[in-house]
Amino acid sequence: MFPLRAGASGCWKNIVSIKDDLMGKNVNLHILFSKEVGKGNLTSFWYEVWTGPMTFKDKYPRLFALESRKLCSVEERCQKRDGNFLFSWDWKRNLNSVIEVEELNNCCREIATSGLGSTCDTLTWKGCPSGSFSVSSLRSIWVSQSFPTHNYVHFWNNLIPIKINFFGWRAALNRLPAKTELAKRGVTLPSAICGTCGTAEESVFHLLWDCNWVKQVWILVQLWCDLDLSNVTSIESLQNSTHSLLKSPMQIKVTNAVILSTLWMIWKDRNERNFNNNGSSPEKLLDDIKAISFTWIKSRGKGISVNWGSWCIFPFVVP
Numbered sequence: 001m002f003p004l005r006a007g008a009s010g011c012w013k014n015i016v017s018i019k020d021d022l023m024g025k026n027v028n029l030h031i032l033f034s035k036e037v038g039k040g041n042l043t044s045f046w047y048e049v050w051t052g053p054m055t056f057k058d059k060y061p062r063l064f065a066l067e068s069r070k071l072c073s074v075e076e077r078c079q080k081r082d083g084n085f086l087f088s089w090d091w092k093r094n095l096n097s098v099i100e101v102e103e104l105n106n107c108c109r110e111i112a113t114s115g116l117g118s119t120c121d122t123l124t125w126k127g128c129p130s131g132s133f134s135v136s137s138l139r140s141i142w143v144s145q146s147f148p149t150h151n152y153v154h155f156w157n158n159l160i161p162i163k164i165n166f167f168g169w170r171a172a173l174n175r176l177p178a179k180t181e182l183a184k185r186g187v188t189l190p191s192a193i194c195g196t197c198g199t200a201e202e203s204v205f206h207l208l209w210d211c212n213w214v215k216q217v218w219i220l221v222q223l224w225c226d227l228d229l230s231n232v233t234s235i236e237s238l239q240n241s242t243h244s245l246l247k248s249p250m251q252i253k254v255t256n257a258v259i260l261s262t263l264w265m266i267w268k269d270r271n272e273r274n275f276n277n278n279g280s281s282p283e284k285l286l287d288d289i290k291a292i293s294f295t296w297i298k299s300r301g302k303g304i305s306v307n308w309g310s311w312c313i314f315p316f317v318v319p
């Protein structure tokens with residue numbers, strides 16, 4: 001459908017000028033507009049597919065090279081009057097080769113079989129129910145594509161700091177600067193491969209759960225807490241995992257706090273490993289997870305009676 005006529009003006013011209021940027025955000029103007037070609041007054045003769053399977057620019061390259069005004073409309077080159085087609089060409093020079101004349105004959109024949117009519121072209125905007133284009137409706141589509149909505153509801157846990165809750169929420173929505181997420185946002189990286197295992201791309205799910213090294217940490221956490229995390233398919237499902245035998249709301253809350261603490265410590269360790277070349281062993285990380293979660297729960301869990309010795313053996317001694 002684009003480019004439109006050279007005379008296009010105002011916001012429309014601006015929108016057309018950023019169509020490639022919009023495409024990069026999955027906003028395809030060619031799909032969002034549907035056009036009914038009437039007499040061709042809004043249709044590019046050379047650049048749009050308005051009859052046949054391809055553009056005239058590609059089908060008749062010799063003629064296109066000779067065209068004086070390449071952005072002309074269909075109506076400016078041919079009109080249908082009383083059942084007959086009138087052509088008005090504007091060549092840079094006279095056609096002087098067999099191939100050029102042959103292209104012109106074929107082009108005229110094709111136009112004669114087209115559905116060109118006498119009514120004005122109509123352009124319908126599919127981005128809103130009225131069918132009329134508005135910048136606000138385009139903006140809404142762009143926002144919805146750039147920031148997809150999620151149904152995920154984060155369980156806000158007051159046993160751990162707000163910062164860690166916020167981290168868990170971002171992790172569940174893939175909003176951490178993992179390499180694949182950075183690449184999606186146009187950041188150029190030498191490689192998207194996980195720097196810890198070197199065997200897979202570093203997505204949020206990979207770096208917090210699926211990486212071989214990280215799996216060792218989760219095995220230790222599962223043994224410590226007697227958790228079954230065999231059904232984890234996403235960071236969201238991981239955060240909703242609880243001990244199958246736990247009954248009290250407080251025990252479920254503590255489980256969630258331990259899982260969020262583990263996610264946070266894995267993330268910190270990944271950053272330490274990537275940026276300072278100084279990661280921990282899985283066993284050391286488990287000790288750190290025990291310590292940080294104990295500190296948070298001890299200071300924030302009103303009514304929770306827990307001591308360090310029993311916490312290190314099994315954290316669900318809480319009532």
Ligand SMILES: [Zn+2]
Nearest residue numbers: 194196197211
């Ligand atoms: Zn890895």
